[in-house]
Amino acid sequence: MTKRLLALTVNGRMREDAVAANLLLLDYLRGTAGLTGTKQGCDGGECGACTVLIDGQPRLACITLAAACEGRVVETIESLAIEGRMSRLQQAFHEKLGTQCGFCTPGMIMAAEALLRRNPRPTDADIREALSGNLCRCTGYVKIIESVHAAAGG
Amino acid sequence: MERMPQFDLRRPASIAEAAALLAAEPGARLLAGGTDLLPKMRRGIERPPVLVDLGAVRDISRIDYADAGLALGAGVTLSQLAMDGRIVHHHRAIAEAARSVAGPGHRSAATIGGNLCLDTRCVFYNQSEWWRATNHYCLKLGGDVCHVAPQGSHCHAAFCGDLAPALLVLGASVELCASRGARVIPLSDLYRDDGVAHLTLEPDEVLVRVLVPARSPALVSGYRKARARGAIDFPLAGVACAVVARNGVLAELKVALTGTNSRPILLTGTEALVGRVIDEATLSALGKLVQKQASPMRTTVTQSNYRRQVAAALAQRLVCELAGYEPSAARASMS
Structure with a gap:
């Protein structure tokens, strides 16, 4: 199958890669770009573990074609920490025990990141709605919601 | 899930180019x-x-807003609709329907055109290849x-799209473009009662715009759905209503359903x-109308x-909520 040149920005850096038409963004990020922080969960758009930001919006990398991200700005969990220092949201998940096994955490944090950029002081209902597409099988969600509140300073 | 099969990907810069590609490539699908x-x-x-x-x-x-009403490009995302x-304020049923679709990660990608052209769903169809093969496939x-x-x-x-009933009660029409020209049809004419081929869209036509006529400021609308999983799910049944009520009397009423038939009705x-x-008595008559025209089959669990x-x-x-009517305790417990 012929490949096409894909030019996009990933975590602040311009990249150009030859990609097959059927390559999913999830496989591009993990396999081509080596960014394995984005997790493959249900792999069918139902669990949110692969949530990344495209042009600032939360998107599911497992049901997005890499080639459709031409010219877009993609952000993954790896973009949040700066020089090894966790972001406020990551720190809050750590301190409030918002993460247990950790598998859903990158998706949770990216979905919450999109929320906090749009709405820095979210209510409980805002947080629940923003995370409604992200499944966690460990925490029961309470600690996750507390973590987002903590990151928002509440 | 299985590997993504191979295909050729085209990225046209215009609708005309997209329509020409659909006409030239039998079996091509819009993404x-x-x-x-x-x-x-x-x-x-x-x-x-x-x-x-x-x-x-x-x-x-x-x-686009104009005196004549609202024009929604087919690529407007459900997030845009939910947050506009x-x-x-003025077309609440559309915003509520858009907001009820799946999760934020879906809504920021999914479009109004895609939601209106959503394939029909069935528990015997939306399964893996091996599941369907083991069951000797199905008529669809x-x-x-x-x-x-x-x-x-x-x-x-x-049919399980959430936006269609909201747009139906608001009298929407859709603009379809093909290489040979464009046409505008009432949204209800986009659908037929056939689970296999529920869209009247020609294979080379592209849905490009949804037109919602301006309505009386007194008209209020909303959308509600029942679903198995509260966070993300298709409707087991979805209902949109548009109501004008004056002094407790219904002056206008439109009701549309999704999730119950092979097309939105x-x-x-x-x-x-x-x-x-x-x-x-009026609410009871409304309930009977819905029950008579909804024809859900065992397409879900x-x-x-x-x-x-x-x-x-x-x-x-x-209808009670939109008209500001407090149902009696008896009805509230019954329904």
């Missing part, structure tokens, strides 16, 4: 948000040789028998309720009779 199509391709349900990605067509994601202040894809109604020769897969007979006082009853209850509650 917008991809939230339904791409999982179905991985399940082997769809095997298009060519995908025509509309992501590079820039002029289809606009929301004027839509939330690859088989001869509808497992929902094995005696018949009709596919009963249900604008309820007929609601004009008989116009002019009536909103009371228990939830009992079809429950879906019929819940559609009626949702319609009654929504």
Whole structure:
């Protein structure tokens, strides 16, 4: 199958890669770009573990074609920490025990990141709605919601 | 899930180019948000040789307001619809329906055009290749028998798009473009009662705009759905209502359903309720209208009779809410 040149920005850096038409963004990020922080969960758009930001919006990398991200700005969990220092949201998940096994955490944090950029002081209902597409099988969600509140300073 | 099959990807810069590609490539499919199509391709349900990605067509994601009404580009995302202040205020059913679709990660990708052209769904169809093969496939894809109604020769897969009923009660029409020209049809004419081929869209036509006429400021609308999983799920039954109520009397009433039939339906007979006082008798008549025209089959794991009853209850509650009517304790507990 012929490949096409894909030019996009990933975590602040311009990249150009030859990609097959059927390559999913999830496989591009993990396999081509080596960014394995984005997790493959249900792999069918139902669990949110692969949530990344495209042009600032939360998107599911497992049901997005890499080639459709031409010219877009993609952000993954790896973009949040700066020089090894966790972001406020990551720190809050750590301190409030918002993460247990950790598998859903990158998706949770990216979905919450999109929320906090749009709405820095979210209510409980805002947080629940923003995370409604992200499944966690460990925490029961309470600690996750507390973590987002903590990151928002509440 | 299975590997994504191979296909050729085209990224046209205009609708005209997209329509020409559809006309030139039999079996080509349009790709917008991809939230339904791409999982179905991985399940082997769809095997298009060519995908025509509309992501590079820039002029289809606009929301335009004019005196004549609202024009929504087919590429407007469900997030845009859910968050647009004027839509939330003046066309609430659209915003509520958009907000009720899946999760934020889907809504920021999924488009109004894709949601209106959403494939019908069935518990015997939306399965993996091996599941469907083990079940000898079904009438909708690859088989001869509808497992929902094995005696018949009709596919009963249900249309489950949330936006269609909201737009139906607001009198929307859709603009379709092909290489040979464009046409505008009422939204209800986009659908037919056939689970296999529920869209009247020609293979080379592209839905480009949704037109919602300006309405009386007194008209209020809303959308409610019942679903198995509260966070993300297709409707077991979804109901949109548009109501004008004056002094407790229905001056206008439109009701539309999704999730219950192979196409979204604008309820007929609601004009008989116009002019009536909103009371228990009127609500009961509304419930009967819904139950008569909703025809859910066993396309989900939830009992079809429950879906019929819940559609009626949702319609009654929504009309009460929109008209500011407090139902009696007896009805509230009944529905």
